[in-house]
Amino acid sequence: MKQINKTDDFTIIEVASGVYAVITEFMLAHGYCNSAIIDLGDKCLVFDTLGHPKTAKQLIQEAHELTGQKIVYLINSHWHWDHVWGNQSFEHAIFSTIKTREVMQDNQQEQLDSFKTSLPHYLEHGREQLEEGINGDSLFGFPYDTTEHFKRHLQSIQYLNDGLDDIDLRLPDFTFETRMQIWGSTRHVELRAFHGLHSASDLIMYIPDVKVLVGGDLVVSDILPFAYGEQPLKYAAIFKQLQAMEIEHIIPGHGTVADPEVLSILQNYWELCHAAAKQAAQADDLESYLSTLKRPQNIPARFQGTDKTFQAAVRRFATYGILSNE
Numbered sequence: 001m002k003q004i005n006k007t008d009d010f011t012i013i014e015v016a017s018g019v020y021a022v023i024t025e026f027m028l029a030h031g032y033c034n035s036a037i038i039d040l041g042d043k044c045l046v047f048d049t050l051g052h053p054k055t056a057k058q059l060i061q062e063a064h065e066l067t068g069q070k071i072v073y074l075i076n077s078h079w080h081w082d083h084v085w086g087n088q089s090f091e092h093a094i095f096s097t098i099k100t101r102e103v104m105q106d107n108q109q110e111q112l113d114s115f116k117t118s119l120p121h122y123l124e125h126g127r128e129q130l131e132e133g134i135n136g137d138s139l140f141g142f143p144y145d146t147t148e149h150f151k152r153h154l155q156s157i158q159y160l161n162d163g164l165d166d167i168d169l170r171l172p173d174f175t176f177e178t179r180m181q182i183w184g185s186t187r188h189v190e191l192r193a194f195h196g197l198h199s200a201s202d203l204i205m206y207i208p209d210v211k212v213l214v215g216g217d218l219v220v221s222d223i224l225p226f227a228y229g230e231q232p233l234k235y236a237a238i239f240k241q242l243q244a245m246e247i248e249h250i251i252p253g254h255g256t257v258a259d260p261e262v263l264s265i266l267q268n269y270w271e272l273c274h275a276a277a278k279q280a281a282q283a284d285d286l287e288s289y290l291s292t293l294k295r296p297q298n299i300p301a302r303f304q305g306t307d308k309t310f311q312a313a314v315r316r317f318a319t320y321g322i323l324s325n326e
């Protein structure tokens with residue numbers, strides 16, 4: 001693996017020959033998720049957009065330069081804004097699952113409108129906190145422990161806010177249900193969907209010839225995973241399956257390029273969420289039980305997130321009735 005480029009917004013790492021990870025610092029720059037660029041021999045493929053039309057343009061430029069390919073296909077791993085709001089910058093085909101396209105069609109405009117209303121308030125409140133010497137929480141509840149990080153986060157959200165009027169929502173051109181392969185002249189990739197976990201539908205991408213997994217938001221590293229969906233054991237089962245695959249490197253949806261060991265760490269995290277949620281669901285007082293929970297000690301400290309992050313995950317799973325699903 002070698003780092004081949006670093007801009008203010010992302011770092012590019014060549015994970016294997018012709019396979020590039022585009023890594024952003026989570027919510028601290030002008031790119032909001034990670035992407036991957038894959039040289040297929042006669043065209044190239046980009047997985048996720050970095051979440052902003054201008055940053056996506058830089059990403060496309062990098063894809064042309066790194067691979068020498070003119071045609072750039074795009075995969076939308078799932079519908080969340082931080083992965084798809086660069087779609088309009090892509091000239092060629094965009095692929096997603098049927099479900100992702102449906103949810104994008106139904107929800108994106110509403111989300112864009114709600115950001116137009118909510119981000120100015122978030123920024124105003126954040127600036128007040130900064131003036132008072134408080135490091136506030138990020139837009140997604142992760143607390144910042146340095147003023148520098150909180151300041152950079154506010155700049156990152158300001159950039160997003162300033163560009164909202166220029167966002168022109170573009171939907172995928174080609175859709176599929178659960179599996180698809182995309183072939184080029186020198187390699188192919190395999191896309192596989194999981195439904196009802198992190199979002200309505202989430203894609204992972206496997207590149208067999210170099211044993212690289214591109215995880216979307218199902219596989220994150222260096223932050224505690226987002227707890228959406230209802231069943232932590234469903235996540236754990238998927239992570240068990242993924243460990244049976246031949247994988248050398250993982251490009252996660254957020255966080256740095258990871259070794260396959262991240263899969264067992266995440267499996268463990270979801271199992272711990274399940275055990276705690278089961279206890280929480282039986283507790284007389286949910287909130288007082290939750291307040292006693294500490295983030296699991298066997299999840300490495302490099303995974304950003306606090307006791308509160310873990311408590312929020314457990315609250316969600318306890319509240320959505322995991323017991324009824326057993």
Ligand SMILES: [Zn+2]
Binds near residue numbers: 080
């Ligand atoms: Zn997501």
